[in-house]
Amino acid sequence: MRKYVILILCGLLFNSCGKFLEEFSQDLAYAESCTDLDEILIGNGYMDQPTFATEASIYGNGYYPYIHVMDDDVVMTIFKKDGTRDVINNLVSFKNFYDWSDQLTINPKTEEEWEDRDWEKMYSHIAYLNVIIAHVKKFTNDSVEIRNRIEGEARFLRGAYYYLLVNLYANPYVKETASTDMGVPLNLTEDIVDEHYKRNSMEECYRVIVEDLKAAAEKLKGVTQPTIYRVNELAARVLLSRVYLYMGEWQLALDECQKALALEGVELMDLNSFPGREGNRNMLDVQNPEIVFTQGYNATTLFYKDISYFMICSFACSEELISLYNQWDDQGVKDLRLNAFFELHGDEQYKVAKVVEKVYDCFVIRSAELYLNKAEAEAMLDKADAKQTIKTLLYNRFEGEIPPVDGLSGKDLVSFIRDERRRELCFEAHRWFDLRRYAVSPKYPEKKSIRHETYDKNGVLEGDYVLKPYGEDPAWVLPIPGYEIVYNQGNLVDNPQRVERELE
Numbered sequence: 239m240r241k242y243v244i245l246i247l248c249g250l251l252f253n254s255c256g257k258f259l260e261e262f263s264q265d266l267a268y269a270e271s272c273t274d275l276d277e278i279l280i281g282n283g284y285m286d287q288p289t290f291a292t293e294a295s296i297y298g299n300g301y302y303p304y305i306h307v308m309d310d311d312v313v314m315t316i317f318k319k320d321g322t323r324d325v326i327n328n329l330v331s332f333k334n335f336y337d338w339s340d341q342l343t344i345n346p347k348t349e350e351e352w353e354d355r356d357w358e359k360m361y362s363h364i365a366y367l368n369v370i371i372a373h374v375k376k377f378t379n380d381s382v383e384i385r386n387r388i389e390g391e392a393r394f395l396r397g398a399y400y401y402l403l404v405n406l407y408a409n410p411y412v413k414e415t416a417s418t419d420m421g422v423p424l425n426l427t428e429d430i431v432d433e434h435y436k437r438n439s440m441e442e443c444y445r446v447i448v449e450d451l452k453a454a455a456e457k458l459k460g461v462t463q464p465t466i467y468r469v470n471e472l473a474a475r476v477l478l479s480r481v482y483l484y485m486g487e488w489q490l491a492l493d494e495c496q497k498a499l500a501l502e503g504v505e506l507m508d509l510n511s512f513p514g515r516e517g518n519r520n521m522l523d524v525q526n527p528e529i530v531f532t533q534g535y536n537a538t539t540l541f542y543k544d545i546s547y548f549m550i551c552s553f554a555c556s557e558e559l560i561s562l563y564n565q566w567d568d569q570g571v572k573d574l575r576l577n578a579f580f581e582l583h584g585d586e587q588y589k590v591a592k593v594v595e596k597v598y599d600c601f602v603i604r605s606a607e608l609y610l611n612k613a614e615a616e617a618m619l620d621k622a623d624a625k626q627t628i629k630t631l632l633y634n635r636f637e638g639e640i641p642p643v644d645g646l647s648g649k650d651l652v653s654f655i656r657d658e659r660r661r662e663l664c665f666e667a668h669r670w671f672d673l674r675r676y677a678v679s680p681k682y683p684e685k686k687s688i689r690h691e692t693y694d695k696n697g698v699l700e701g702d703y704v705l706k707p708y709g710e711d712p713a714w715v716l717p718i719p720g721y722e723i724v725y726n727q728g729n730l731v732d733n734p735q736r737v738e739r740e741l742e
Contacts (some may be wrong), residue, residue, distance in 0.1 A: 272380040275370050275388050282366035283395050284467070285534040285601065301600040302356045302406060302667070303537035304335035309669040310688045311559045311660070312336070312542075315552055315587055332541070336553075336690055337703045338713035340736040343720065354719040357407065360399040361425070367396045369428040383460075390457030394469045394477070397450030398601070400424070401481060404443045406716050407733070410674040410708070411485050416441035420731060434729040444485060451478040455497075466529050466597075472501045473531035473603045479611040484671075486680040488618040495612035503530060504605045506634045509574035521578050522597040522666075526604075534600035538665045542590035554587040555580060555664075562661050572637040575661060590665050600667055606631060610659045617651045618681055628655055631662070649682045656684070677708035685709065692741075701741035712736050 269275055285301055306312065314336060333339075333346045343351050370392040374385050403422045404411075412419065421443035423435040455474040463470045475498035482491035498504065505527040513519045522529070541553045563576040580588040593599045609631040616624035625643050632640040646654055656676065660669060676684040685707035694700050708714045712734040723732050 269373065269377075272374065272377050272384045272388055275374055275377070278366060279370055279388060279391055283363060283370065283392060285363070285598075287467070287533065287535070287598065300535040300537060301359070302402070303535070303541070303600070304332050305406075305667050305670050306537050306541055306599070306665060307332050307336040307553060308338065308688075309673060310686070311556055311664050311669055312553050313556045313587075313690065314692055315554045333692070337692055338690075338705045338711075338736070338739060340738050342717065342736075353721060354716070357403070357719050357722065360403055364396055364399050364425060365428075367392045367399075368426060371396070372428045386457040387461050390454045390461065390471075390474070391469050393450040393457065394454035394474050397447045397454065397481075398477060400443060400447050400450070401477070404440070404447070405484075405671050405674070407718055408437075408440065408443070409715055410671075410678045411440055411444055412678050413486060413680065416444065423730065434726040436726075436729050437731060444481070447481055448478065451481065466524065466532055469531050470503070472498055472503050475501070476530060476603050476608050476611070479615070480607070483611055483614060484675050488615045491611060492615040492619065495608055495615065498608050499612070504608060506605055506609070506631065508634045509578050510634075510637060512574070512578055514578055520592060520594045521575075522593045522599070522602065524596050526597070528604040528606055529597060530603045530605060532598045532602040534598040536593050536595070536597075536599050538590045538593050538599050539595070542665070552589070554583065554589050559660070559664060560588055562657055566641050569639075571639050571641055573635060573661070574637055575635055579664070592665055599665055602666055604663075604666075606662050610655065610662060613655050614652070614659070617655055620648070624651060624655070628658060631658070635662070652682050653684075674708055674714055677714075689742075703739050704742055713739075 269278070314333070331345055331348075334342050334344060343354065345352050371389060374389045374392070377385060400422070408421045409419060417439055419440040420437040421440040422437060424438045424442060424446055425435075426446065451474055454469070455471050455478065458469070458471040458474055461470055475494045479491045479494035479498065482488075482494060507526055507528050512521075519525065542555070560576070560580075563573040566573070576588075579590065579592045581591040583589050609627055613624045613628040613631075616627060625646070629640060629643055632643070641654075643651075643654065656672070659672065663669070673686065673688075687707050688705040689702050690705075691702050692700050705711055705713055713736050715733045717736065718730060718732050722730055
């Protein structure tokens with residue numbers, strides 16, 4: 239059999255869009271078959287899956303854990319193990335993200351500078367995936383089905399990483415200005431190019447994301463994966479429908495949802511029969527039939543539980559979020575998610591108990607999202623089917639009666655679906671991105687500010703930091719890592735300078 243020598247860049251930093259020829263070691267991997275490519279895909283294409291989350295490991299090795307502390311679903315608090323408040327001597331490491339600080343690269347706990355590695359890690363994955371995509375067609379001794387599966391997985395992952403990069407490090411998509419708005423640099427080739435990189439337009443970035451996810455869905459048709467850690471056609475179509483929502487392409491989003499609903503594996507768990515923690519179950523565990531795909535890392539298991547063992551602050555769910563589950567109490571309508579998703583702490587604060595080991599909150603796709611995406615697209619298109627779609631989800635989330643939906647239409651119906659998305663997908667790395675896209679939505683735009691109360695290093699309440707609505711505050715976009723700006727000698731334009739925030 240003919241051998242193909244594939245250059246794999248270990249440590250590999252498209253590297254970070256830049257440090258190509260300086261800071262990686264070259265390792266020649268001799269791929270003789272799709273089996274070899276499959277090993278590269280598992281080892282370097284998918285996100286790493288550490289087995290235990292500690293402050294140290296999540297700070298350096300996790301994936302964008304800070305996304306869970308920047309939105310309006312969280313509030314900082316101080317816990318003791320008996321459930322009461324106590325003064326502590328150290329700040330939580332991610333406090334600068336919680337405060338939307340202009341000093342994100344300073345660890346407030348140690349006062350040491352750290353580097354944002356998420357950019358680097360995702361471009362590293364992309365570089366490996368580029369190699370796989372470029373070479374998989376050459377292994378003609380393997381079946382077409384195997385080659386399609388490997389290419390489909392690789393295309394999904396590459397599209398997913400660019401989706402994450404562009405939503406972390408660029409502004410939300412606006413169709414009218416997408417051709418000139420700055421996205422992130424695109425690298426779609428396995429070749430090593432000795433050049434500095436520039437940011438591609440949002441239009442170009444989203445074109446690649448869509449093309450990759452569409453190709454993934456087609457290549458993965460008929461593929462049955464052995465675990466929820468390998469992507470399938472259903473996951474590709476759900477993510478593609480989400481991307482179309484971000485773009486304001488409602489009909490395309492609806493089309494993908496309908497294709498997805500025709501596939502096997504679309505299940506909803508009825509919380510009326512959910513055993514909960516009394517039955518040693520969490521909502522996001524491997525027994526949940528709604529889990530379509532997951533990869534990466536858990537941050538909520540560290541951030542939102544009693545972690546005084548680590549001698550740092552903790553986080554709790556915001557009162558605003560919890561109130562969304564209680565808003566129909568006076569009508570006798572009970573949202574079962576309040577007890578299924580959260581635990582009540584000793585001082586009447588809720589903490590997340592939704593995620594367990596082996597299902598990863600940084601990247602999880604569930605069937606529930608499919609119904610939310612479909613309902614949103616239908617509501618934006620003024621289709622009456624939106625009510626029945628969202629009611630399908632509600633019947634599995636409420637005890638007895640469900641909230642009154644039938645009388646809603648137009649903006650009121652869209653607002654209900656957005657709130658339902660917040661209730662259902664909280665702490666699954668959706669809310670921050672959703673707030674950004676709602677602000678620029680071509681229909682029913684919705685902007686809001688966020689208020690976070692914060693504590694000093696002695697555990698004393700200092701006051702509130704406020705993030706102004708999108709468009710009035712640059713902190714809705716992360717800065718591109720400094721090492722990339724320096725390496726690319728100004729070709730890689732950074733995002734607007736963040737402001738020094740004052741307490742209110």
